[in-house]
Amino acid sequence: MSTETVEAVEPYRIAEHLSRTIFASLFPHDPENNEKRHAARRSSLAPELLIPPVEAAADVEVDDILVVVEDDAYGNALRTHTARDILMRQARTHLVRVLSKSARSLVVKWVDLPRGNWHINLAEFGTPYDLHEPQRLMLSSTSREIGRLGTVEELRQKLAAHPQFGEWQAAYTAAVAEQEARDAASKAERESEAARLVPLKAAVAGLNKLAGEPLVELTYSNSVIGVTRWLHANDFMRTRVYLAGLNAVGNLPDDQHREALLHLDVIIAAAKGKR
Incomplete structure (x- = not known):
């Protein structure tokens, strides 16, 4: 984080840092530390570094968390980029939660992608945005890629098992309390x-x-x-x-x-x- 002591760092900064760190830990580092491979080298990427692509309705179930890469921004991103690179670095990436599915499409809602926002509650990871309307994703689209990260419960359990989860939770709780105090003062x-x-x-x-x-x-x-x-x-x-x-x-x-x-x-x- 920095050379500052934990006591000197605002809770929201600790929560922000740990939120990103804990979420990123779910996706392994590339051993060669090269996370932007060319398509010609895709065979050298181990399967555990990749996000499984969603190509048919049978590949997903309700309450799965999916990653969506819009506008084919990187060209076969799911095959040429590691999961960590796609999720933690690429701008045209977002997460969705599956609400329902049909043979040709998925109905989803956006969820927060924890890569630098303190107010994301990892304990409730995968909770959809209330303000956003459901969106239909056509499985036949050629302008986006869809990959499956896992069920919302699987991912929450992995996050909660991280050794720093308790530290994040304490910082998050303190940051929420500070925000509520600031909001109350502003309201007054x-x-x-x-x-x-x-x-x-x-x-x-x-x-x-x-x-x-x-x-x-x-x-x-x-x-x-x-x-x-x-x-x-x-x-x-x-x-x-x-x-x-x-x-x-x-x-x-x-x-x-x-x-x-x-x-x-x-x-x-x-x-x-x-x-």
């Missing part, structure tokens, strides 16, 4: 900001209505400003002068003038608070 901040904006929005709307025209507005960042620099200058002093002028010429009765000044006080206090 959003709620506080929303509460702050209630009287401010009312003051902006009230002032503009009494003036009969927009004098102040909220920006996209929820700061309040004058619609012109002149009105905004010196803590809205000229807005106060403008209101006094409307009152003086009879366009803003005394009671409405007082109400407008109350709105302006709320606006000025909010503007100062945002600095």
Whole structure:
């Protein structure tokens, strides 16, 4: 990982590293450390280094985890690349879980590929994305390759048997707790900001209505400003002068003038608070 002590490393970084390490361990290294073979040398790749191809419905069952290489990106990838290389290095690779099958196609859902994302829960490896709709994969497609990694239960058992699984689980649990704490703090901040904006929005709307025209507005960042620099200058002093002028010429009765000044006080206090 690094020269940092475990205590100095954030839990999410430990979980991220171990998630990738543990998943990669399911697929053996090429003894010659050459994981990008040419097709002409495929016979030198031992079968245990390869992902078994799926060529017919009989090759898979429901709840199998499959690897899909899209757009024939590497040309016979399942025969010329090791499983470890395909799963841990190649960009056009993803995993799916089989929901159902027919003679010509498979209905699948995408699942997480653990190669550098701390939030993947290895204990629940193979759980499909809830937000994704099922996808149909035609077995006759010539634009993609499909390989079988094993059943979801087989793979979960192998992951759980890794000697560092407990260490990953502790780091993952701590990272989730930290994330939940950050989310709670962010939610509290959003709620506080929303509460702050209630009287401010009312003051902006009230002032503009009494003036009969927009004098102040909220920006996209929820700061309040004058619609012109002149009105905004010196803590809205000229807005106060403008209101006094409307009152003086009879366009803003005394009671409405007082109400407008109350709105302006709320606006000025909010503007100062945002600095």
